[in-house]
Amino acid sequence: MTHGISIQLNNFLAAFILLTSFALLAQRRIYGLLVIFAWQGFFLSLSSAIVAYTADIRHLYVSAALTLLLKVIVLPYILYALINKLNIFREVEPLVNIPTTMLIGVALVIFSYHLTAPVRELSTLFTRTTLAVALSTVLLGFLMMITRKKAVTQVIGFLAMENGLFFAATSATYGMPLVVELGVALDILIAALIFGIFIFQIRTTFDTLDLTEMEKLKEDS
Amino acid sequence: MNILEQLLTEAMQIALTALAAPLFVGWVRMLKCWSQGRRAPGILQPYRNLLKLFSKDILLAENASWVFRATPYVVFGTILMAGSVIPVISSELPLSASADIIALVALFGIARFFTALAGMDVGTSFGGMGSSREMMIASLAEPAVLMTAFTVSLFSHSTSLSVIVKYVQGLSFFLSPSMAFVFFAFILIMLAETGRVPVDNPVTHLELTMIHEGMILEYSGRHLALMEWAGMMKLFVFSSLGIALFSPWGIASDVAGVPFALLLVALKLTAIGVIVVLIETGMAKMRIFRVPEFLGTAFLLATLGMLSHFMLE
Known part of the structure; x- marks a missing residue:
């Protein structure tokens, strides 16, 4: 019975992850x-x-704790500090209007559902159904990177993509080995710091965070 | 259940829809007053308003056609019909078989169609404005409502409300992502369809932002009373639809269980009133051009609900 409940809980959380991607x-x-x-x-x-508890895999607890520490506290704080420092309070400027982006997003979800169908057939893990959600989270993060002009929102899109990858690893194979997990976590942290410096540099050089401005780097022909 | 008991339950359901709706609206208004730090009129104030309007004469515009005069009765009738098919006190509702959840959406469509026509009938600019806005919102809300209906009926393999209620009641542990999505979509749709705050403001007259009030601006006396009553019933019907779809526990299956079911419905409605007022107090009215986005979100949520039904369940 606990197994049944954890499957339901996990599916529920997967749905919420999908919802946050759309949000x-x-x-x-x-x-x-x-x-x-x-x-x-x-x-x-x-x-x-939940996966760690149900499948009784210890190292996933470490991953969960790392995720909680990095993605809920540290990364948002770094980005928050960055945004404050750069004084970006204006609204996000999408390249494609938001309802259209949403529709593309729905199409991406259907696409990833079909793409993961063979894996779902073969896998025996109880998390197999959430794989489609994981893949759509990756694709939606990707979509966000494509459709936004500003560097900070693109960084958030990138981090959301990484969330999707992590989720895919959990649902496809009960998570990557701990060493890999630690490496990725460190990577993300470093990436966020570098992004910070990078964004700051873009700002001081171009006086804007609009990446379309960078097209001016081209030589005049 | 014999025919007499069926008739009795149906009569009680209709009476509940018609008579409890002003009480529910009174409760919502009372909460709203309290949340704004004002002293509330009694919970029975909507009844008093209706009585006052019923006792007044009708003032008709010279160029009002039969559409204008017929609309209050049509709207009142369709909304009452909608209320009579939602199994909120007993899942063995005889009329419930006559209209499923899609027909229910169509009933709301009829009411809206006539209200919009009546808004334009006299030819005042406010009425026309209200009608055109109402139609814009309707065209966006209806796909979302239907998507919600489809997702819910995917579960129980039926569009009949009675079957859906019985199916949901039969589940032991119920934590379904698609139901959660559809639930949030339903809240957004309910706010839009019943003209609550982020979309329309139910308390403003003579404001440029009004939608529903704009359409019924020319009504007076008995007609206005019926229109207002229908509006109250619409809020009640949507709330009971929410109860039937998302929290049907305690809905009776025979006559003996009806008193207890009534008590539970009263409790649930009290809670729904609190939720509606919390949402209304926490939000400002949206610009009309933001409404498509709001309803787009509702549609998206309902679609996600449908997708996750296939993906995760």
């Missing part, structure tokens, strides 16, 4: 984005803890 696409304010991103990390960590 990231829909949110117009940068602070709102950070809050949603933190929630996504929270659901992710809760989901891995």
Whole structure:
């Protein structure tokens, strides 16, 4: 019975992760984005803890704790500090309008559902159904990176993509080995710091965070 | 259940829809007053308003056609019909077989169609404005409502409300992502369809932002009373639809269980009133051009609910 309940709980959390991915696409304010991103990390960590408990895999607890620490507290804080420092309070500027982005997002979800169908057939893990959600989270993060102009929102899209990858690892194989997990966590932390410096540099050089401005780097022909 | 008991339950359901709706609205208004730090009129104030309006004369515009005069009765009738098919006190509702959840959406559609026509009938600018806005919102809300209906009926393999209620009651441990999505979609739709705050403001007259009030601005006397009553019933019907779909526990299956079911429904409605007022107090009215986004979100949630039914369950 506990098994049945954890499957339901895990599916429920998967649905919430999917929901937060869409919320990231829909949110117009940068602070709102950070809050949603933190929630996504929270659901992710809760989901891995449930998987760890149900499948009795110790190292997944460590991953869950790391996710909680990094993606719910540290990364949002770093980004928050960055946003404050850069004084970006304006609304997020999407390249494609938001309802259209949402529709593309729904199409991506259907696409990933079909793409993961063979894996779902073969896998025996109880998390196999959430794989489609994991893949759609990756694709939605990708979509967010593509459709946003500003560097900070693209970074959040990137981090959401990483969330999706982590979730995919948990649902496809009960998580990566601990060494890999630790490496990825460190990577993400470093990446966020580098992004911070990078974004700051873009700002001081171009006086804007709009990446379309960088097209001016081309030589005049 | 014999025919007499069936008739009795049906009569009680209809009476509940018609008579409890003003009470529910009174409760919501009372909460709203308290949340804004005002002193509330009694919970029975909507009844008093209706009585006052019924006793007044009708003032008709010179160019009002039969559409204008017929609309209050049509709207009142369709909404009452909608209320009579939602199994909220007993799942053995005889009329419930006559209209499923899609027909229910159509009933709301009829009411809306006539209200919009009546808004334009007299030819005042406010009425026309209200009608055109109402139609814009309707065209966006209806796909979302239908998507919600489809997702819910995917579970029970039936569009009949009675079957859905019985199915959900039969589940032991119920934590389904698609139901959660559909639930949130339903809340958004309910706010839009019943003209609550983020979409329309039910308490403003003579404001440029009004939608529903704009359409019924020309009504007076008995007609206005019926329109207002229908509006109250619409909120009640949507709330009971929410109860039937998402928290049907305690809905009786025979006549003996009806008193207890009534008590539970009263409790649930009290809670729904609190939720509605919390949402309304926490939000500001949206710009009309933000409404498509709001309802787009509802549609998206309902679609996600349907997708996750296939993906995760």
